Amino acid sequence: MSFLERIEPDSPTILLYLSDPTNIRASNTEIISQVEKAGYKTIVITTNFPSSVLEKLYTQKGINTDNIFYIDAISAYSLGKAPEEDERHLNINNPGDLTSLSIAITKAIRQMDGNKIFILFDSISSMLIYIPTLKTVKFIHFLSNKIRQINYSGALLAIEGGLDPMMLAQVSSFVDEVVTDE
Amino acid sequence: MGGNEDIFKESEDFLSWAEKQKQNPDFYWSKCFSALEDPAFIMSANGIILICNESMEEFLNMPAKDIIGKKCHSLVHGTDDFINGCPFVKSRISENRENYILKMSGRYYQVTVDPIFDRETKLAGAVHIISDIDDMLKANAERAILGKVIESSSDAVISTDLECRITGWNHGAERMFGYSRDEVMEEKFVDLLHDSSEMDIDKIIEFFCKNKEIERKDTKFRTKNGDVIDVSLGASPIYDEREVLSGTAFILTDHTKQRKAEHNLLSFMAEAVLRLEKPLEMIKTNVRDILDLYENGDIDREELSDLLSIQISNAEKVLENIVELKKATADMGDTIPEIMKDFLRQ
Numbered sequence: 001m002s003f004l005e006r007i008e009p010d011s012p013t014i015l016l017y018l019s020d021p022t023n024i025r026a027s028n029t030e031i032i033s034q035v036e037k038a039g040y041k042t043i044v045i046t047t048n049f050p051s052s053v054l055e056k057l058y059t060q061k062g063i064n065t066d067n068i069f070y071i072d073a074i075s076a077y078s079l080g081k082a083p084e085e086d087e088r089h090l091n092i093n094n095p096g097d098l099t100s101l102s103i104a105i106t107k108a109i110r111q112m113d114g115n116k117i118f119i120l121f122d123s124i125s126s127m128l129i130y131i132p133t134l135k136t137v138k139f140i141h142f143l144s145n146k147i148r149q150i151n152y153s154g155a156l157l158a159i160e161g162g163l164d165p166m167m168l169a170q171v172s173s174f175v176d177e178v179v180t181d182e
Numbered sequence: 183m184g185g186n187e188d189i190f191k192e193s194e195d196f197l198s199w200a201e202k203q204k205q206n207p208d209f210y211w212s213k214c215f216s217a218l219e220d221p222a223f224i225m226s227a228n229g230i231i232l233i234c235n236e237s238m239e240e241f242l243n244m245p246a247k248d249i250i251g252k253k254c255h256s257l258v259h260g261t262d263d264f265i266n267g268c269p270f271v272k273s274r275i276s277e278n279r280e281n282y283i284l285k286m287s288g289r290y291y292q293v294t295v296d297p298i299f300d301r302e303t304k305l306a307g308a309v310h311i312i313s314d315i316d317d318m319l320k321a322n323a324e325r326a327i328l329g330k331v332i333e334s335s336s337d338a339v340i341s342t343d344l345e346c347r348i349t350g351w352n353h354g355a356e357r358m359f360g361y362s363r364d365e366v367m368e369e370k371f372v373d374l375l376h377d378s379s380e381m382d383i384d385k386i387i388e389f390f391c392k393n394k395e396i397e398r399k400d401t402k403f404r405t406k407n408g409d410v411i412d413v414s415l416g417a418s419p420i421y422d423e424r425e426v427l428s429g430t431a432f433i434l435t436d437h438t439k440q441r442k443a444e445h446n447l448l449s450f451m452a453e454a455v456l457r458l459e460k461p462l463e464m465i466k467t468n469v470r471d472i473l474d475l476y477e478n479g480d481i482d483r484e485e486l487s488d489l490l491s492i493q494i495s496n497a498e499k500v501l502e503n504i505v506e507l508k509k510a511t512a513d514m515g516d517t518i519p520e521i522m523k524d525f526l527r528q
Contacts, residue, residue: 021464021466021467022470024464024467025471048468049492050488050489052485053485056485057475057481060480074492075488075492077495078491078492078496079491079495125461126461126496128457129461129503132453133452133457159460159464161460162463164453164455164456166452167456
């Protein structure tokens with residue numbers, strides 16, 4: 001079953017996508033490629049690769065990036081510089097600043113038009129570098145609730161084996177399905 | 183012939199023998215007096231020994247002829263008069279049984295004097311019996327010491343009857359559970375368990391009846407204030423003096439602190455794996471991925487530099503996390519030894 005076939009067309013679906021560490025960036029690109037082809041508008045929340053690099057890689061894969069909104073929580077923090085903010089780009093100064101991140105997500109949602117909207121969070125594993133497990137779980141709970149409230153679909157990326165059993169159980173309870181690399 | 187019939191036949195024989203001896207009361211009396219294992223003699227009202235049994239001959243190591251006619255104090259104590267507190271003297275006054283404890287040759291004896299009255303209820307003499315109570319006293323002393331040890335043990339030691347009702351409750355149990363002895367006596371022991379389905383008391387009793395040993399098990403109990411404590415529970419049978427199973431002794435060691443420390447250690451390990459091992463693994467694969475992207479011409483030199491800077495920043499954050507985790511572990515309270523706390527705070 002392809003990634004997209006797991007998304008229910010008429011109801012919001014949230015997936016926890018557990019990827020091999022060597023494959024996590026490729027998984028990101030593959031998911032975006034599939035949802036873009038299916039006509040989704042996408043919000044990419046990145047705490048791993050800068051949005052500028054992701055956008056370039058998407059373009060190289062032939063993905064139309066016009067309908068992709070980026071919330072970049074890594075560039076400003078790690079590089080001290082971030083891409084110019086515009087109608088498709090928002091920057092967060094610190095990936096551990098969950099308040100700013102939550103505000104940015106709300107802003108991005110407000111800016112998106114239409115019903116077919118998909119949110120990709122990349123990734124729970126890189127988030128764990130910046131904030132402890134409990135806070136990460138709370139944030140994931142917030143994010144999944146937000147996605148459901150507005151009837152969107154989404155995927156949460158994480159490294160396979162990178163969540164302890166209790167955290168995995170908690171995060172699994174927030175999503176509809178847990179999928180791994182095929 | 184069955185066992186009961188044997189006993190009946192023997193009883194009949196004895197009664198028939200006793201009936202015959204009525205015709206010969208002196209013989210009958212002499213046999214009974216000799217049958218006493220304790221050294222005994224009968225004294226006149228003024229303390230002269232009139233008759234003694236064979237045990238008394240052995241006890242004093244002299245024949246009856248050298249004992250009879252002497253005063254008891256001269257034989258037993260080697261004194262010219264009755265000693266202070268002599269039970270015979272006291273018995274003459276009280277006209278009741280009197281006794282005292284005597285130490286001879288390193289052993290303890292209980293001397294009992296029972297007064298004998300004539301037909302006019304005047305004091306005619308006394309029966310003087312010496313019982314060796316040395317073994318009993320030593321056993322009692324050992325039991326008393328053992329009792330003190332159990333009473334002051336930091337472990338909870340709880341005894342129950344066969345219906346699992348509490349019959350004994352030491353200070354350790356009071357401290358562990360917060361209930362006084364009076365509050366729990368006669369209560370069901372299993373009611374203290376956090377989950378009473380964890381222990382089947384009938385099975386424990388059944389095991390004991392089959393002379394099987396019960397292995398210690400870890401379980402949880404509820405204290406008076408509602409706390410749940412982790413306990414290692416041992417059980418052993420209590421046998422009465424007839425060697426019949428009469429109850430169970432439970433010994434409980436509180437492992438709450440140890441379990442908490444183990445839990446903290448597990449949390450530390452899990453957090454360390456999540457926030458140290460996995461991120462490092464991710465940084466490693468990211469760096470490889472970034473180099474591949476650069477080598478394939480997917481990113482330029484500036485982007486390579488940016489991406490590697492992010493990975494360096496990630497690695498620095500991981501180092502910060504290690505320090506933070508060490509500090510958090512050191513502040514876990516009294517479950518971490520001080521020497522380890524100092525090391526973790528460095």
